[in-house]
Amino acid sequence: MIVRCVANTGEALPVMSRDSGRGFDADTEFPVSIGGSYAVFAMTVFLGIAWYYILDDDGNPWPTWAPSTLFEVNDGSLPPSWQVGYFRFSREDQYPILSFPEWARDHQFYERLVAGDNEAVRTFAQRRREVESFQT
Numbered sequence: 001m002i003v004r005c006v007a008n009t010g011e012a013l014p015v016m017s018r019d020s021g022r023g024f025d026a027d028t029e030f031p032v033s034i035g036g037s038y039a040v041f042a043m044t045v046f047l048g049i050a051w052y053y054i055l056d057d058d059g060n061p062w063p064t065w066a067p068s069t070l071f072e073v074n075d076g077s078l079p080p081s082w083q084v085g086y087f088r089f090s091r092e093d094q095y096p097i098l099s100f101p102e103w104a105r106d107h108q109f110y111e112r113l114v115a116g117d118n119e120a121v122r123t124f125a126q127r128r129r130e131v132e133s134f135q136t
Helices: 101-105 109-115 118-133
Strands: 002-005 037-046 049-054 064-067 071-075 083-088 094-099
Touching: 037 118, 083 101, 094 101, 101 109, 101 118, 109 118
Parallel strands: none
Antiparallel strands: 002 037, 002 071, 037 049, 037 094, 049 064, 083 094
């Protein structure tokens, strides 16, 4: 899935999805470039909208999330290996995830990836190649 950035501030968020307590209000600036294209490595739902995990302009070697309202979909195709997972940490903290199997099945995959766990980093590198080469 490839998305193109059409906005990069919280102004693009629906009012119901703005939550200054969580750091998302109209003044929030997201590290994405208008006109830039980004491969999507996972999707979730938060504050009533879809969020895409992308390699943003901050340069981190792991994907970070950005609200889908900042983007338009250029290529909506998904690799055939992708799966849906659902993580329940508590009544207030649960969410779906759509991604490659290692992430969709393991609620600690992302934390391990960010921490630099060798296995998670290798898996992401492999899945990154898959996602970036997959287009219809």
